[in-house]
Amino acid sequence: MIPHETEFELYHYGESLCSQMVRLALNEKQIGYTSHHMHLELTGENLSPAFKKINPNVVVPVLVHNGAPLYNSWEILRYLDNYAPQQGTKLLPQTDDGMAALDGLVHENALRSDVALGENFGTSIAGASTYILANILKRRPALRVMWDYLTKHPDRMRKIAFCVLRLRGGLPKPLYEKFIRRLAQGLADNEKRMSDGRAYMFGNYSLLDVMMTAHFHRLEDVHLGTIFTSEHLPHLTAYWQRLQARPSYKPAILDFHSWEWRAAMDDIYKGQPSPFLPLLADELGKRLANQT
Numbered sequence: 001m002i003p004h005e006t007e008f009e010l011y012h013y014g015e016s017l018c019s020q021m022v023r024l025a026l027n028e029k030q031i032g033y034t035s036h037h038m039h040l041e042l043t044g045e046n047l048s049p050a051f052k053k054i055n056p057n058v059v060v061p062v063l064v065h066n067g068a069p070l071y072n073s074w075e076i077l078r079y080l081d082n083y084a085p086q087q088g089t090k091l092l093p094q095t096d097d098g099m100a101a102l103d104g105l106v107h108e109n110a111l112r113s114d115v116a117l118g119e120n121f122g123t124s125i126a127g128a129s130t131y132i133l134a135n136i137l138k139r140r141p142a143l144r145v146m147w148d149y150l151t152k153h154p155d156r157m158r159k160i161a162f163c164v165l166r167l168r169g170g171l172p173k174p175l176y177e178k179f180i181r182r183l184a185q186g187l188a189d190n191e192k193r194m195s196d197g198r199a200y201m202f203g204n205y206s207l208l209d210v211m212m213t214a215h216f217h218r219l220e221d222v223h224l225g226t227i228f229t230s231e232h233l234p235h236l237t238a239y240w241q242r243l244q245a246r247p248s249y250k251p252a253i254l255d256f257h258s259w260e261w262r263a264a265m266d267d268i269y270k271g272q273p274s275p276f277l278p279l280l281a282d283e284l285g286k287r288l289a290n291q292t
């Protein structure tokens with residue numbers, strides 16, 4: 001049982017994709033919560049003994065419901081929808097087709113620990129953002145960062161990844177190119193999906209759209225957002241505008257921008273598009289041409 005003062009308490013980070021999804025879902029379901037906003041790479045707060053009592057796996061988000069912790073963003077989304085089925089937006093797809101397609105689409109698009117970095121749309125978006133994590137880690141001495149991750153992070157892959165990011169300032173370039181090619185594939189697939197004129201992934205808004213909001217917002221953060229034009233992606237561009245126009249977007253996403261993340265973006269991109277934008281446009285063009 002986690003000490004708590006209100007029914008729902010959320011441990012989260014402004015720019016974490018999984019945290020953004022849970023905040024969007026809480027907003028869409030109109031469920032209030034106490035916010036425990038944390039810093040990750042900036043301070044290593046998630047590696048502290050205090051947070052390990054809340055989540056021994058040291059990751060966010062953690063939603064605490066009446067003292068019981070819930071750890072996985074997808075499970076949290078489903079949990080919230082089942083907890084308040086009649087309140088706010090229904091998050092599980094409302095058609096049989098939608099329910100049948102859900103797991104496949106989640107597997108193809110979601111940031112999941114059982115999918116390797118760069119092997120689907122979500123893990124490619126996370127991979128493409130690692131320059132930002134590296135830039136934030138640079139604010140702390142390398143030895144401090146390595147000590148923290150090597151001695152306190154329970155995940156072997158992640159402890160190495162964070163040290164590599166701190167020491168190299170990013171991952172090897174071919175990996176970023178792989179992420180970009182997989183992103184192009186995901187964008188082309190989703191453009192096709194939306195081309196029948198549906199408003200959301202399953203017709204009505206659902207948890208897949210919650211995820212896409214976080215993913216597309218991240219594409220903007222890594223300065224690849226100009227790929228959304230009516231020329232390249234007419235249906236996805238309209239869809240992205242629809243997602244941003246929802247009342248949940250500002251309170252769940254924009255209002256939780258973290259200063260160190262914005263500073264890292266400015267430092268890396270200096271207001272210019274990502275150097276990977278031409279590759280993304282090129283790869284997307286090829287895939288869209290193959291679809292017709």
Ligand SMILES: N[C@@H](CCC(=O)N[C@@H](CS)C(=O)NCC(=O)O)C(=O)O
Pocket residue numbers: 016017018019040046058059060061071072073074111112113153158
């Ligand atoms: N499967 C988890 C993944 C959570 C996760 O990886 N969270 C990241 C932020 S998006 C994190 O806390 N990373 C910090 C770290 O590993 O040190 C979920 O869906 O909630």
